[in-house]
Amino acid sequence: xxxxxxxxxxxxxxxxxxxxxxxxxxxxxxxxxxxxxxxxxxxxxxxxxxxxxxxxxxxxxxxxxxxxxxxxxxxxxxxxxxxxxxxxxxxxxxxxxxxxxxxxxxxxxxxxxxxxxxxxxxxxxxxxxxxxxxxxxxxxxxxxxxxxxxxxxxxxxxxxxxxxxxxxxxxxxxxxxxxxxxxxxxxxxxxxxxxxxxxxxxxxxxxxxxxxxxxxxxxxxxxxxxxxxxxxxxxxxxxxxxxxxxxxxxxxxxxxxxxxxxxxxxxxxxxxxxxxxxxxxxxxxxxxxxxxxxxxxxxxxxxxxxxxxxxxxxxxxxxxxxxxxxxxxxxxxxxxxxxxxxxxxxxxxxxxxxxxxxxxxxxxxxxxxxxxxxxxxxxxxxxxxxxxxxxxxxxxxxxxxxxxxxxxxxxxxxxxxxxxxxxxxxxxxxxxxxxxxxxxxxxxxxxxxxxxxxxxxxxxxxxxxxxxxxxxxxxxxxxxxxxxxxxxxxxxxxxxxxxxxxxxxxxxxxxxxxxxxxx
Numbered sequence: 001x002x003x004x005x006x007x008x009x010x011x012x013x014x015x016x017x018x019x020x021x022x023x024x025x026x027x028x029x030x031x032x033x034x035x036x037x038x039x040x041x042x043x044x045x046x047x048x049x050x051x052x053x054x055x056x057x058x059x060x061x062x063x064x065x066x067x068x069x070x071x072x073x074x075x076x077x078x079x080x081x082x083x084x085x086x087x088x089x090x091x092x093x094x095x096x097x098x099x100x101x102x103x104x105x106x107x108x109x110x111x112x113x114x115x116x117x118x119x120x121x122x123x124x125x126x127x128x129x130x131x132x133x134x135x136x137x138x139x140x141x142x143x144x145x146x147x148x149x150x151x152x153x154x155x156x157x158x159x160x161x162x163x164x165x166x167x168x169x170x171x172x173x174x175x176x177x178x179x180x181x182x183x184x185x186x187x188x189x190x191x192x193x194x195x196x197x198x199x200x201x202x203x204x205x206x207x208x209x210x211x212x213x214x215x216x217x218x219x220x221x222x223x224x225x226x227x228x229x230x231x232x233x234x235x236x237x238x239x240x241x242x243x244x245x246x247x248x249x250x251x252x253x254x255x256x257x258x259x260x261x262x263x264x265x266x267x268x269x270x271x272x273x274x275x276x277x278x279x280x281x282x283x284x285x286x287x288x289x290x291x292x293x294x295x296x297x298x299x300x301x302x303x304x305x306x307x308x309x310x311x312x313x314x315x316x317x318x319x320x321x322x323x324x325x326x327x328x329x330x331x332x333x334x335x336x337x338x339x340x341x342x343x344x345x346x347x348x349x350x351x352x353x354x355x356x357x358x359x360x361x362x363x364x365x366x367x368x369x370x371x372x373x374x375x376x377x378x379x380x381x382x383x384x385x386x387x388x389x390x391x392x393x394x395x396x397x398x399x400x401x402x403x404x405x406x407x408x409x410x411x412x413x414x415x416x417x418x419x420x421x422x423x424x425x426x427x428x429x430x431x432x433x434x435x436x437x438x439x440x441x442x443x444x445x446x447x448x449x450x451x452x453x454x455x456x457x458x459x460x461x462x463x464x465x466x467x468x469x470x471x472x473x474x475x476x477x478x479x480x481x482x483x484x485x486x487x488x489x490x491x492x493x494x495x496x497x498x499x500x501x502x503x504x505x506x507x508x509x510x511x512x513x514x515x516x517x518x519x
Contacts, residue, residue: 001133002033002061006086007189008199010063014091015191021095023070026110030190030325031086033061034389036182037137039144041209043152043177045159045170052148055141061086064392065094068110069102078102081393109356112326112348112378114195132203132228133185140183147181147207147235154239155211162247172215177242179209181235183228184388188325196327203228204318206388206492207235210449211242213250219449219465220245221267221428225318225490225499245427245450252464254514255453261423261482262510263416265450266502270491271432273308273405274500276443276474281308281335283346283376284398285438286364287354292441292475295366296341297375302478304339305407310380312401318490319401319499325390326381330401333379338408343374345398347381384497400498405505407484413504416485418457420506425452425459429470441475446515472511482506 014029021027040053064081080097082090135143155177163170184206189199205228211220222241226233264272285291293301312321312330321330326348334343354361354369354376361369369376382399385391411419427450436442447470451463485504492499 001035001059001185002086002187004187004189004199004201007031007033007187010086010088010091011189011191012197013088014063014065015193017088017091018065018067018095019193021067021069024193025068025070025075026193027065027067028111028190028192029063029065029091030188030383030392031061031063032186032188032383032390032392033059034187034391035059035140035185036388037140037144039148039181041148041151041177041179041181043155045173045175051152052145055144055148057137057140060084060389060391062392063090063094065091065098066111067095067098067102068108069099071102074104076102077105077108079395083393107353107356108349109352111192111194112196112328116328116348116378117196118329133201144181144183150235151179151181151207151209151239152177154236155209155243157240158244158247174214175246176212176214177209177239179207179242182206182388186389188383188390190325190327192327198323198327200322202321205233206318207238208492208494209238209242211246213246216250217464218246218249218252218462220247220249221449223267223492225492227316227318227320249450249462249465252462254467255424255463255512257512257514259509259511261420261454261506261508263420263423263425263454263504263506265425265427265504266489266491267450268426268429269405269502269505270493270500271429271445272443272474272477273505274400274403274491274498274502275493276432276434277478278308278345278400278403279438281341281344282398283344283350283354286344287350289364290438292439293341294364294439297366297372299341299366300339301341301475302336302339303481305409305481305484306336306339306478307406307408308336308404309334309406310345310400310403312379314402314404317402317499317501319403319497321382321401324379324381325383325396326378328378328381331377331379333377344376345380345400346376346378347396347398348378349381349396350398351376351378382497388497400500402490402499402501404488404501405484405503406488407503410484410486410503413485413487416483416504416506417454417459419483420454421457423454424463424512425454426470427451435471441473442471443474444469444471446470467515469513469515470510471513477507477510480508480510482508
């Protein structure tokens with residue numbers, strides 16, 4: 001993998017080249033290198049299979065240039081990227097592309113300035129990152145293979161006991177285990193004409209596993225996300241948990257349409273509050289008028305039981321990073337505090353645009369942006385790309401890191417179930433998306449695994465997968481929270497760089513439709 005030293009040097013040398021450009025006002029040279037190693041699990045008891053597919057890996061690196069320059073009476077903004085090249089010739093080509101594709105952006109007021117940085121930089125120490133970067137690709141592959149077989153072994157333990165108890169041959173169970181274990185390593189460096197010169201590196205291990213008993217129409221899942229290497233990451237346990245979940249789902253029944261008292265599990269909460277709710281506290285969505293929270297700064301927008309914040313400095317957090325891709329030190333950003341909207345995920349460009357267009361800011365925020373600068377701090381400007389890593393070819397966007405869903409009144413999960421009484425438990429949702437546009441808050445999603453009835457405050461009979469569809473308003477759901485458990489778990493979604501630390505959440509009056517049933 002490309003060393004951090006090389007990335008830092010090319011941004012430094014590239015900046016000197018960029019400074020010579022005619023009409024240059026400000027500029028940024030950014031370089032990145034990412035390495036991903038994936039172990040795909042394809043294990044079946046009833047069909048020939050390899051169990052663990054061949055480990056695969058991919059690596060990307062490159063350099064990009066952003067430049068703000070004068071051309072005649074106009075000020076143009078452009079970005080150019082050169083993949084698989086970390087030379088000055090590559091920088092020259094990136095500059096040429098930036099000039100070629102530049103456009104006028106009258107709201108742009110410059111890149112992040114050193115004067116905008118906090119006086120105290122954070123010292124987020126990520127133990128283990130250095131040693132993991134010393135591993136060769138062969139060692140990465142050997143580790144991912146080891147994790148894969150441990151996952152399969154873990155899944156087979158409860159499966160064998162289940163088959164023996166039922167007196168069934170393993171092959172007749174039609175058991176399927178699939179999913180992925182990932183090792184992701186990322187490095188980045190940047191240098192700017194505004195005096196910012198910095199770099200960062202991080203490595204993480206991710207796992208997402210699904211188990212199915214095909215003939216019994218039962219499905220279970222498990223997942224994990226941690227800094228690498230980190231004590232406590234057990235692929236064996238992930239496999240075992242997924243298999244047990246599928247076994248517990250045997251005998252699933254249908255549930256009729258109607259409004260339900262619901263406890264959402266970790267993965268479902270991540271879909272709802274990480275994927276569908278968090279975009280509404282993204283300053284870019286606020287600026288576009290695409291958020292249901294437009295004009296509601298400081299107002300109560302959810303139950304007082306709900307608190308949400310983003311914290312890239314969380315010790316051991318898989319989403320932790322020292323600096324943003326603009327060079328701003330990361331930190332903790334309060335978003336929802338006891339039900340009140342108190343902050344936004346932001347980058348410097350959107351923040352400065354909001355400050356520069358004061359009247360517009362008053363309308364979309366509901367308050368003068370100059371009076372709430374602490375609520376729009378630039379801690380979330382990242383060049384994420386689907387699949388993991390920070391990529392030079394991606395533009396700076398606004399993203400969460402470790403998104404934490406919490407409550408000042410969090411309870412034990414058993415107490416939460418008792419509070420709900422009779423209802424349903426939804427462990428995993430799929431195909432969740434807004435159906436009436438983001439501003440409406442109307443969402444839908446299908447319950448596909450890890451779902452149960454709740455009877456007298458305890459988990460009861462399993463619910464048949466793919467027979468219930470949620471259709472409700474996420475904003476109203478957040479207001480109808482019954483309780484939040486204290487069992488947060490780092491949870492990932494497919495191709496997501498953000499990690500949601502999700503607890504179980506109980507919500508009242510949630511609307512569900514029975515699929516292929518009477519509506």
